[in-house]
Amino acid sequence: MARLLIFAVLISAACGASPRNKPTWPDAPVELRDDVDREAAIDQLWVLAPGAERDQLRAAIARATAKRLEDAVREERPFVAAALLDQLTGLWQPDPNQLAAGLASHATLIRDLRKMFAKSGAIEPAAQTLILLTEIDSGRRVQALAELDEVLVFADDLSIAENGPNAVRSQQIAVLQPTVLQLPLPWLVDKYVKLVVDRQVAVASLLEAYQKAPPPCTPGDPGCPSASGVTLELVRAHHDILATAHRIANVLARANRAPEIHRHLVNLKGIGTEREVSARAEVLAEHPTADAYAELASTLRADEHAPDAGAAISLCLAGLAIEPGNSGLLVSAGNDARALDRIDQSIKLYEAALASSAELDTQIALRLGKLYGERISRLAASGRPTAASSAWNAANKFTARAAKQHPSVVWQQATAIAESALGKGLASQGMIDAGRRALTASLERAPSTDAYECLTTIDVQTA
Structure with a gap:
């Protein structure tokens, strides 16, 4: 037996495998507290249709993740807790309306996480806990929303202190973005999109004023007036504004609200707009066909500033709901799933594409x-x-x-x-x-x- 184990170790090293267990029979049980097993279960979650089976698997994953989070709180490991919380939040990305029922039993844990993140100064995960609490603790929803606004104002104050008054909204967007992409709750999507739109309008107005009456020197040079507001600090604060159209499209696509994208982009002018995104969003709004979803998905996944395979696959799946046998959409969705490291989902989509193609x-x-x-x-x-x-x-x-x-x-x-x-x-x-x-x-x-x-x-x- 000892000789067999030695062979297994040597062959494992030579053949590229990395076993976590000794050779056993029958198969080792699934342990969802283990990172590899939990990630494999999450992978499987993406191929299950809505219903009891998916709810049961998600509940089991949530319980195991909660145990790991309890350990992180007890050991005061905020960075580990932030990664686990993000994973937990993402379990409800396909159907955020089920979050309240799924996480209600873990409300105490979420509140403990809120305290730990506040203590450590981790703004983004602190905001994430408050967003979760607005859904799972209905009795304190108003209080949680008020605290969330306080966190967002605090984040913006830090940016304003560093980059000047025109940095407003920059950090609010940055703080909300990770959670809204993982958990596209209707109210959260609306809040995020409004911030992105309002920020673009404000910055575009500053740039327009600068173009109409530029100072007689280079902004930033000693003695040069900066009344126009166009400064290096403005650029630093809003470094991602070029991706405005894509940011709006990404979050609405993930929320299965793609027909709304055009309505939010149509009145934007100047910096951050994108002609191709706007044109394809307009086509989709007017004619929501499978091909229209495919065209917009191709634009979002290939963007230079904010490529988003998650948004692209959401659009592809929406298109497949209209035309289930569309082999091009199946292949594109499979590619997106592969980019997201979803092995089971990409296999299912590729199999369907190959089976349906002539x-x-x-x-x-x-x-x-x-x-x-x-x-x-x-x-x-x-x-x-x-x-x-x-x-x-x-x-x-x-x-x-x-x-x-x-x-x-x-x-x-x-x-x-x-x-x-x-x-x-x-x-x-x-x-x-x-x-x-x-x-x-x-x-x-x-x-x-x-x-x-x-x-x-x-x-x-x-x-």
Whole structure:
């Protein structure tokens, strides 16, 4: 047995796996307090339809995250707590209206977090706790909203003290932005959008006044008047104003309110506006077709200043609700899910795209094979070889069916990638013979330097 464990460690290092558990049988139980297991469960959450199953899984993840947060509060670790709180908040991104019911039992914990963040001076997570409390503690909603406004004013006062009176709203936007993207509550989205719009109007007015009557010198130079308000401090305070149109579009897209984007952009003039975003938002508002959603999504995901795969995938999914079999939207949504590291969701979307398309996209087939490999590796590295084998069987079943629909050698390559991941994963868990068989089978499908190296390591170590 000791020799087998030594082999597992050596093969794990050689084949790229990083097992957290000793070889076990049956599979190790899922422990949601563990970061890897919790992230895998959140990954699964994105593919579940609204209903009891998703609610139950989300509740279990929330309970485990709450336990970790309690530890962070007790140990006074605000940075760890802030990351965990952000993860907890994001569980309700698809349906923020369910937040109150889902987090009500954790109200005391959220209040404890509020105190810790206030003590440590962590403004953004402190604001996030107050936003959560407005939803889950209805008896103190007014008080929480008043405290939130105090926090936002305090943040702005800091910016004004550093950058002058025209820095108003800059830090309020910065403080709200992480939470509104994670949790697009209707009132919070409205508050954020109004701040962004009002800030753009104010700064654009300052710039317009400067252009009409520029000073006879360079602003910032000694003795140069700065009555126009156009100063280096203004630029520093509102450094992200160029992304105004995208910021508005991103948050409304994530809130499933894309038809409203044009209404907020149409009256903006000058700095921060974006002709392409405005034009595509106008088309979507007037003709909300699947193609209109796809066009706006392509603009938001490729922006130079504020690319947002989360907003893009929300638009793609809205388009798919109109036209479920649109293979282009399915591929785009799959790419966005992949950019967001959502393995299960991207697999589901790519499978649907390949099944619904009249022609084979070999690049998507290979991406799918790599995603299968990532899913299998994650399961094996977590001490779950049975689950990894089941994931491999599911992948093999789909590729076999797809190969009949669209015959191509690419399916052998995609399947080999997944089977190679299975072999390496099994070997890393001490299942040497099973791992060797899977690696050998993968090489019979398609050559792979990685698989060859892993097999060589197994042979050398077991000789």
